[in-house]
Amino acid sequence: MGTTPKVQVNVDSLAAMGKRFSQAWGRAVKGEQSEETHITFLDVQTMLETLSPRRLDMLRHVRQHGASNVRELAQALARDYKNVHQDVAILEATGLLVRDGRKLSAPWDELQANVSLLPS
Secondary structure: OOOOOEEEEEEOOHHHHHHHHHHHHHHHHOOOOOOOOEEEEOOHHHHHHHOOHHHHHHHHHHHHHOEOOHHHHHHHHOOOHHHHHHHHHHHHHHOOOEEEOOEEEOOOOEEEEEEOOOOO
């Protein structure tokens, strides 16, 4: 493969998200390999709230060190378990953290953010 795993975070409309999906589907139907991952937020505020500095620190830590469970992660970050649990749930729901049983991973080396300035 040789490529750095990255996720593209977009602030865009549902129509734009659908267009990206349709294009990826078309490539897959043609048998073309596609290794792209997109996460779309409908507004900048939601993206910024989801990718807060603490959550980005958490993603970096999990990417570099992994985490056997949420309790271990909270201890490593010297943060309250309840808050870390909530942050993990939010990042997991967006697809930025992946859970295998209790083990957490952040499979991305890079997160690229794109904000559309065009109307929806």
